[in-house]
Amino acid sequence: MNISASQFSAGLLAIQSGQQQMTEAAQNIAQSGTANAVDSATVAAPAVDVTNITEQLLQLEQAKIMTELGAKVVSSAEESLGTLIDIQS
Numbered sequence: 001m002n003i004s005a006s007q008f009s010a011g012l013l014a015i016q017s018g019q020q021q022m023t024e025a026a027q028n029i030a031q032s033g034t035a036n037a038v039d040s041a042t043v044a045a046p047a048v049d050v051t052n053i054t055e056q057l058l059q060l061e062q063a064k065i066m067t068e069l070g071a072k073v074v075s076s077a078e079e080s081l082g083t084l085i086d087i088q089s
Contacts, residue, residue, distance in 0.1 A: 007077035014070025022063035025056045032056075 032052055 007080075008074060011070045011073030011075075011077060014073060015067050016070075018063045018065075018067030018070060021066065022060055025059035025063060028059075029053060029056045 032049055
């Protein structure tokens, strides 16, 4: 049973990527809300870019799944390492 640092690194990288994607999507949603507020001053009915918001919500869901999978990889690597330590002692 060979547990390498790359398994931990892969899990942590997935978690970090998921968090970064989540932050970017949330910022894009927030910015689209402020852009619509500025536009609504000149237009009677504010235009909502539903397509963009939907796309960003999908990005949030993908980021959530990526983060969860990264956590499972780290957990699995940690469990395997614990088993290896138990076998060695």
